[in-house]
Amino acid sequence: MADAPATAGQMLALARDFLARKQLAEARLDAELLVAHALGLDRLHLFLALDRPVTPAEVARARELLVRRAGREPTAHLTGRREFYGRSFAVSRDVLVPRPESELLVDRARALLVGRVAPRVADVGTGSGCLAITLALELEGARVAAVDVSAAALALARANAQRLGASVDLREGDGPRALADAAPFDVEVSNPPYVRPEEAAALEPEVREHEPALALFLPAGEPDHWLLRLFDEALPLLAPGGALLIELGAGQAPRALELARERGFAARCVRDLAGIERVLELAVPG
Numbered sequence: 001m002a003d004a005p006a007t008a009g010q011m012l013a014l015a016r017d018f019l020a021r022k023q024l025a026e027a028r029l030d031a032e033l034l035v036a037h038a039l040g041l042d043r044l045h046l047f048l049a050l051d052r053p054v055t056p057a058e059v060a061r062a063r064e065l066l067v068r069r070a071g072r073e074p075t076a077h078l079t080g081r082r083e084f085y086g087r088s089f090a091v092s093r094d095v096l097v098p099r100p101e102s103e104l105l106v107d108r109a110r111a112l113l114v115g116r117v118a119p120r121v122a123d124v125g126t127g128s129g130c131l132a133i134t135l136a137l138e139l140e141g142a143r144v145a146a147v148d149v150s151a152a153a154l155a156l157a158r159a160n161a162q163r164l165g166a167s168v169d170l171r172e173g174d175g176p177r178a179l180a181d182a183a184p185f186d187v188e189v190s191n192p193p194y195v196r197p198e199e200a201a202a203l204e205p206e207v208r209e210h211e212p213a214l215a216l217f218l219p220a221g222e223p224d225h226w227l228l229r230l231f232d233e234a235l236p237l238l239a240p241g242g243a244l245l246i247e248l249g250a251g252q253a254p255r256a257l258e259l260a261r262e263r264g265f266a267a268r269c270v271r272d273l274a275g276i277e278r279v280l281e282l283a284v285p286g
């Protein structure tokens, strides 16, 4: 922002121009979120306050946020928050920023559990807790257990659960087996790390330089690691008639289906809003 804006509306216009010149894909949305944050407002209230005068301290705060965003720090890290399934989650450098495509896991779990009283649900690799907490709040009477190997992620998930009023059994541990004593489950969801290390260079700088490697990357040379672990360790924890839902990266569906069918599992993939085969669903017989 070269000129000093006098109102929130002027600040927003300057912020949009600045981020658009930096070629950011979502310059408009980022500008709205960052200006709102600098003014201590949410996006809706920003639009209701466009004539509000801004102070020099607010201008300085907005300027700093915009410069950092232009340096490719994720907007969610700058605001400390990200919306997921209509709720605001705290995020930090210790967790993956919740992605809109992961909402499909929630939609599919809800669809599979329609009419089920007090369903039992598991989430493997919970990160911010976005999936486990959303399911606990959306499914009436649900008992939800979730695991992550990262103590720092777990601390954030606990804070999110408390602030959003969700009851989730959050455990620090390595993979699905850490949830064995809470089994059987009617649905298990997992958004495991699914980027191959050799793909790191192709990631956006926001992701590669700011999100935790533990949340992003598969072990080197083991592209099937998480699918096989979930098949081996999570499927045995399902109740009869239960389902395992795994988020996939773009292009991973054919291999995931092949691995599942080789093992004799009933499997299919569900597409996200962008048409990408995003969720692998495995059903166990009832």
Ligand SMILES: C[S@@+](CC[C@H](N)C(=O)[O-])C[C@H]1O[C@@H](n2cnc3c(N)ncnc32)[C@H](O)[C@@H]1O
Binding pocket: 095, 096, 097, 098, 099, 102, 124, 125, 126, 127, 128, 129, 130, 131, 147, 148, 149, 150, 153, 173, 174, 175, 176, 191, 192, 193, 194, 214, 215, 216
């Ligand atoms: C792709 S992130 C998903 C986070 C969150 N569920 C979401 O959808 O936004 C994967 C998560 O798996 C966790 N993770 C990695 N290895 C793990 C392991 N061996 N056991 C449990 N969690 C693990 C990471 O710490 C990270 O939080």
